[in-house]
Amino acid sequence: MISMRIKLNKDLIIKDDIYDYDELLGYFQDEIEYLGAETWIDDWDYLHCDVYDILYHSTCNIIVQIYDMLRSMDVFGKYCLCWGLISEYDIEHTKMRKGIYTEDILATEILFNSKFFNYRSEEEIRNYKPVDYGKIISE
Numbered sequence: 001m002i003s004m005r006i007k008l009n010k011d012l013i014i015k016d017d018i019y020d021y022d023e024l025l026g027y028f029q030d031e032i033e034y035l036g037a038e039t040w041i042d043d044w045d046y047l048h049c050d051v052y053d054i055l056y057h058s059t060c061n062i063i064v065q066i067y068d069m070l071r072s073m074d075v076f077g078k079y080c081l082c083w084g085l086i087s088e089y090d091i092e093h094t095k096m097r098k099g100i101y102t103e104d105i106l107a108t109e110i111l112f113n114s115k116f117f118n119y120r121s122e123e124e125i126r127n128y129k130p131v132d133y134g135k136i137i138s139e
Contacts, residue, residue, distance in 0.1 A: 002063045004037075004049040004105075005133065006070075007082035019075070028076065031069065036062040046082070067105070077115030080106060084133040102133035 006028070013021045029039045029047060037049040049066060051059045063085075070076045070083070083106040107130040109116040117125055 001053070002051045002059045002085070002087045004063070004066065005082065005084045005086065006047040006049065006080065007045060008047075008079045009081040010045065013079055024075070024079070028070075032066055035065045035069065037066060071109060071113055071115065074115050077109070077113065078119040080109075080116065082106060082131055083109070084131055086133050104130040104133065106131075 008021070008025060008028075010021050013019055013024060025041065025045070025047060029041070032039050032047075032049045037051045039050070040048050042048060049063075051062045051066075053059055070080075083104070085101075085103040085105055087101040106116070107128065110120060110125055110128055111117065120128075
């Protein structure tokens with residue numbers, strides 16, 4: 001299984017008063033499900049996108065389509081607070097720890113994708129601390 005965990009900045013969405021938080025979260029959930037993932041929202045408002053092995057459909061293909069869709073959306077770049085990848089597969093052959101590969105996708109997007117860094121101050125970018133999703137799982 002490959003999974004993404006996403007958290008939107010609820011405070012900023014409410015402050016901007018352009019979108020309704022629940023509707024925006026539901027929109028992302030619908031778009032992700034359309035591409036083939038199962039989604040659910042936990043008690044801490046994280047959107048989980050789970051892709052399981054399906055005969056004739058590579059989980060990596062589905063997760064890459066979801067990744068490409070999300071990283072190209074201005075609204076996602078602006079309001080994304082956390083975005084991590086968790087996988088049972090050793091994607092990079094070097095980062096596997098305790099049988100799980102994890103990556104903070106947002107850490108990379110903030111540095112290299114204008115849809116993410118244009119909405120953040122230099123101080124926010126400089127002070128961003130990548131999330132250790134492996135630690136979260138093991139707790």
